Amino acid sequence: MARPLRRRFCTALLGLAEAAVALPAAAEPQDGVDYLTLPARLPTDTGRKVEVIEFFAYYCPHCYAFEPVLNAWVRRQGDNIVFKRVHVARDAGVAPQQRLFFTLEAMGLLEQYHDKVFDAMHVERLRLNSDEQVFDWAEKNGIERAKFVDTYRSFGIQQRLRRADAMMDAYHIDRWPVVAIGGRYLTSPSHAGAYANEARTEAQQQEVALKVMDYLVAKAKQ
CATH class of the missing domain: 3.40.30.10 (Glutaredoxin)
Known part of the structure; x- marks a missing residue:
């Protein structure tokens, strides 16, 4: 059975500031105020x-x-x-952007193209909300289209998407x-x-x- 969709949204930064009670800026960060502590530490693989x-x-x-x-x-x-x-993840309109990120990561191109994707969306106002728009963007920016498409549609990317969803659940990410x-x-x-x-x-x-x-x-x- 499919898991019920959870509402996920981009944090509204400025609205929360007005609703909060102000604390001294120099105070040591407080748990439950400036940050949250998960009930149990999740495993990491970064050594020391x-x-x-x-x-x-x-x-x-x-x-x-x-x-x-x-x-x-x-x-x-x-x-x-x-x-x-x-x-x-959020909805079908964001799925191509999520796949784009993990495809660039899998191809070893993320460092080179990460900022370019952000600029495409927020400066050039490209929506990148369909597979074909993503493919066109990749080709226009010098990425071999066929190789990109094969990676984008691969089982490996599907695994990365599932892992991202699992991590959102584990970390209780809803914004x-x-x-x-x-x-x-x-x-x-x-x-x-x-x-x-x-x-x-x-x-x-x-x-x-x-x-x-x-x-x-x-x-x-x-």
């Missing part, structure tokens, strides 16, 4: 390095806005972490962007920034989230 996973979607404007500051944070962390991304740290902690710009006095713009919320992420990486290393 801390696993950091971003759950995101290409269509999501807040994911797009978070991308440059998140990338800079990942670079600053260096060897402290192993950074991964998981493109979330995005969300960052999971050490298999145990969850935070996001909307979550961490909602409780800080100074965080009233999206950029400010992002900066607060990065501070919380620093704290959680250190906590996970302990």
Whole structure:
């Protein structure tokens, strides 16, 4: 029997800030306030390095806005972490974008094309909500169409999609962007920034989230 569909949505960053009670910006991040702790630590495969996973979607404007500051944070962390991304599922309109992400990943092209997909959607306003649109985009950007299509439709990509869905369930992901740290902690710009006095713009919320992420990486290393 098919599992009932769960409502999933892109985090509304600014609305949550107005609804929250402000806490001192300098206070140590608090569990249940600035981040959430899962009931049990999920397995990771990164050895002594801390696993950091971003759950995101290409269509999501807040994911797009978070991308440059998140990338800079990942670079600053260096060897402290192993950074991964998981493109979330939502509905049939998002499925081609999710398949696009995992196809690029499987082909070893993600680093080269990840930002280009974001720009295609948010600058060029391409919808990329059908397989053919994705195939046309890939070919236009210099990827061999036949090879891309074969990978896109492969059993291996189907397995990656199932694993992404399982990870969303395991981490209780129902909004995005969300960052999971050490298999145990969850935070996001909307979550961490909602409780800080100074965080009233999206950029400010992002900066607060990065501070919380620093704290959680250190906590996970302990």
